[in-house]
Structure formats: C-alpha cells, structure tokens
Amino acid sequence: DAGITQSPRHKVTETGTPVTLRCHQTENHRYMYWYRQDPGHGLRLIHYSYGVKDTDKGEVSDGYSVSRSKTEDFLLTLESATSSQTSVYFCAISESSLYYGYTFGSGTRLTVV
C-alpha cells in the first residue's frame, strides 16, 4: 500500500554493464521523475515523464535513458554503467506539483565497481 515502489533496493554491478531500475506506482499519477542523490549535490533530476511515452531530460541525463510504456511503470536504464553513476536513485510521483508534494520511493542504492 506504499503507492510507489522501487526495485531493486540495492545493486552492485560492474563497469560497462547495462542496468535497469524500476519504479512502479499504484496512484495513477501522470508525472514520474528520476533523481539521483550525491553528497554535496542534493537531489538532481535525471529524467522525467509527463505521460505514457512522454519523457524528457533533466539536468544530469547523460548516460541514462528512460521508458514509460504504461502509466504505472517508469524504467531508468544506465546504458553502460560507470563508477560516476554510483549513487542513490530516487523515483518520485506527482499528481500536480503546483498543488501537491511529490511522493518518493524508498530509493535504490547502486554501486558500480
């Protein structure tokens, strides 16, 4: 009943391998976002979606791609993981950020070795 779940919660992967993180929501919210959290940088937007198959880049999108084939799922893919992508990744959903706060997932801790 969390409304938003991320998987996996933790992952260790090797440099150069592709990695996909999943964000799943049961709230039927239109907007979905992927952020990464790094010390000294706070939360930075990677990609976002404003509807099925409607996505756009955020401020740190290089090396990442996303897909949203249905309302409830928003996938983040690291095409060829690098050590600089070691981070904690948060997914968030929103009905409308003009009136409501985001709801965040629990985060995925990704380590690229």
Added chain:
Amino acid sequence: ILNVEQSPQSLHVQEGDSTNFTCSFPSSNFYALHWYRWETAKSPEALFVMTLNGDEKKKGRISATLNTKEGYSYLYIKGSQPEDSATYLCASVGSGNTGKLIFGQGTTLQVKP
C-alpha cells in the same frame, strides 16, 4: 537551469530552541515552492506546497512563509525536539507544464537533547 539556494548548510541547536532556515529562488516565472523533510535512511516527505506571495503554512511546530516578489521562503521550527533532526529541502517548480522540481542542497538540522 533554475538555481535554488538554501542556508545555512547545517545547524546544531539545543532541544527547545527555535530555529529557521532560508530558501532563495529566482522570482521570475515562479510557479510553486515545496518544503520537504528528509530523515536519514528514509525518503523525503512533503511538508508544504506554497504558491501565493505572502502564503503561510503551518504543521504542528513547523511553519513556512513565502515571498515570491523577492524570491525567498523561510521555514521555522518552534521548540526544536530531537525528532526534528533531519535534512530540510526546499524546491521550486522549474516549469509549470511538467512540474519538475529543482531542489536546493538542503539544511541539515541536528537537535541535541
């Protein structure tokens, strides 16, 4: 890219002290300002969403004010308790159409018993 700045970066207070933090944001093309509370090992949780100049919101001992003309918001905590220890994030909506939030780096509050 929208710049959202928060100060101070960190704050240590004694239990019972009242405290406040500042968030500054570009005042042009303003849509909405969010405040979040982020406890260690958890996800950010929305505190307030404010849109109107002069807006004041309150939740228990925490309150916030908004000045859209000069581009700042204050978060106040009255009578701080150890359970208030957290990072407090503010974020501004970067674009009304997509609702993407641009976050400040946060103010980390430590309340000593």
